[in-house]
Amino acid sequence: MWKTILRRVVIMIPQIVILSLLVFILAKFMPGDPFTGSITPQTDASQLHALKVQAGLYDPWYTQYVHWVVNMFHGDFGTSYQFKEPVMAVIGGRAVNTLWLSLFTVILTYLIAIPLGLLAGRYEDTNLDRGIMFFNYVTYAIPLFVFLVLGLWLFGYVLGWFPSGGSISLSANGFFGNALSRLYHMILPGVLTALLSTTSTVQYLRSEIVDQKHQDMVATARAKGVPERKVFSRHILRNSLLPIAAFMGYSITGLLGGSVFVEQIFVYPGMGQLFLNSISNRDFSVITALVMIYGILALFGTLLSDIIMSIVDPRIRIK
Amino acid sequence: MGEELLTIDHLHTAFKHGTEYYDAVDDVSLKIHKDEILAIVGESGCGKTTLAKSIIGLHDLKRTKISGHIGFENEELVGASPAKFDKLRGSEMGMIFQDPLAALNPLMRVEDQVREVLDYHTNYSAEKKHKIVLELLDQVGLENPERVARQFPHELSGGMRQRIIIAIAIACKPELIIADEPTTALDVTIQAQILDLLRTIQTQNHAGIILITHDLGVVADTADEVVVMYAGQVVERGSVSQIFNHPLHPYTRSLLKSIPQADHPGDRLYAIEGSVPPLTKMPHDGCRFAPRIPWVPESAHEKKPTMHEPEEGHYVLCTCYQSFKFENGEAV
């Protein structure tokens, strides 16, 4: 199994190289350079030119590319024009915020979606099923940003139960204080996003279960005298969760990218907000770094999904 | 012939289509004894699988209406509670399915799937169950039971999988085994082995076996008694030699005639005209086979067909068998 995982990682190398080339070309087409951010009316043009030569900006593109890649490996993505800080430092703190919020959201999404899907599938064509399906259509129909704004207005301003922005309170101290404050800030954005992210999982799980119920395998279980409840938990459930498990890898890394909407509306200092901000402020060095990170995350998502699949399904052989 | 094991009287199994119920099994009566292999034969859509599922209680009762009488060991199975069926299935009744790959859980090891039957019907210790599982795998002719027990279904061949299904079905030595097209998905050489195995089990366990198949060769080779079904009804039943040597009902005779013959290769085959009407368009009165033998005059059929017993133990539906001849004038 380790061999296969290792091979998959090795195969990812050329994919990442192609990705980095694309991102590099993109970055070269963008206006500005690493010094644009530090230009002031007092900057001497000849001094700037010397700095650019020193930074290798007049080198042939492949030298620049190699240089860029080498720097990237050292965690150096250049300097943000906007914050006048190294890009990694800008992203670093926000990545942690996003990580917490997305983990919280993913866990919550599955905690809501899996029981709903199971109930709807098991009690197919009953009022319970119809109720869940109605909920599902509603969550599918509401645009996320409308829902978030409404939630923020109601729970943040009108009722004032939750903070309306930020990721942690300035007054929080101590390990537990910090953790509690973080959690408190995550509840509203997390719950609201999770509620609207359940649609596909509920729908998928329900139809998987309805489908599994009519499999011969389930008839065999019944013919063995396995009681209905056990038929469900031992045979239908596990088989129906397979595709959900397979999708989990993508959704975890997908959410790590950060939701642009939720972070923007809740002024939550994460990667999504940063991405949006950088675009509106034309902070190209940050954008380049983020695109690169999202790309790598997507690649790892596929790998993660494959690994999860091979663990839960014995038919997928990994030697 | 052993004692009576299962009696079915005037059984109707109806499925819901839209708001109406339609009989997929229409007034079926039959008996099966211990030490007997009863074959139910007919073409697809004739109701043979529906009948089997009615016996073992595998229909979704929200969409199915069952009426009539199924007596099994002094118990009435029509309308029996799910709990009663859970107790009977696996211990008193075993079922073998057509597609051995689909019938096994792909995520469970063979041992767990066989042991599950014992889990719900015995109080044996874990070691004893393990021992019994290995014995069962050995009994159904699998070499190296220890190894097979640890494997997953996808690691086995079609024949091996069907042997595991059989091991599951016989784990608690049930009185009645229902085999629904057990060899249709298998190669002929494997088919022969599986049929041998079923016969061996029947003699060892003194079980009654209901063998559902569309393959007349399998019936002739394996069955003691035969029930021929057409369009949800039993049109003929009798011993295997009665059915194959003196078939009476025009449907049975037509089926036998449409088998490619060894001594007349290449000749035009006999094909039955028309097709079986769909469930929702099934006529309620008259002989259901009449439209497929249009040259037989209407007067030859009964208005409301009944069962006749022209020789002992040999039953046939409708009177049309008496005057039936093929279009070219041949009798058989």
Next chain:
Amino acid sequence: MSLVEIKDLKVHYPIRSGFFNRIHDYVYAVDGVNFEIEPGQTYGLIGETGSGKTTIGRSIIGLEKITSGQILFNGKDVSTKRERKAVHYNRDVQMIFQDSLSSLNPKKRIYDIIAEPLRNFEKLSDTEEKHRVRELLDTVGLGDDDLFKYPFEFSGGQRQRIGVARAISTNPKLVIADEPVSALDLSVQAQVLNYMQEIQKQFNISYLFISHDLGVVRHMCDSMAIMHRGRFVELGTRDDIYNHPQHIYTKRLLAAIPDINVDQREVHRKHRKEVEKVFDTEQSRYYDKNGRVLPLQQISETHSVALPEDQVKGE
């Protein structure tokens, strides 16, 4: 001259594994077979699951890349795509599949399904096309009211007849029928086989009839080959195979067919057990040490068997 000639056909699939995914072995799906199909003849290919019979059919029509060997059509090599195009091979060779439902496009009407090959290969006017489609449906016993129905509106037997009509629409010289009646009921099977035979007489088509059902092959085919593990174990006429089988595997297959004669079933069963026993004890003589079927030995003008050499001389 024969219509189709297969010369030493091999189709091997690589098995890859290890860190660099290197090929470390092959599946010998088809491993050196030779046969010929005459015009207007039905040639049978018999074998169990995994014997390679379907792969041969698919290689002949060009759905499978062949590893080595030659396929000659009217004496011309048609092993590659370009060669096939040059001789209108795709028009002259058609296929009937086992699963009639999945091989017909569910979103197309019967008229378009049957007309499609005509549109690809023949330039017909609208009226000519309509006339031709009607004619074809009529040949397989379907009427004008069926023209604009969809595949799901038909029974399995009717769909398979539509498959036959589609296959013969371009007046092919060879039709490859891969288990054409395996999914059908007995009475429906008879209809489809009858239509196939009538069409053969009418249009002088050759069939390659691939099946695991020995009864059906005996009915349909004049010549045939028995396949095992990617190779032929025996080939000959109907009489050679069914009445004078020589290879132990052929004997075993024949003995395994259930006998319709109820009175003889004990005798038949005993015979089968004996053959099975002989097969178990003697099969090593009929295969080389890698389990490969031995080379064919010609024992009469029409009959070849993969026998051990000592046995050929001994007879």
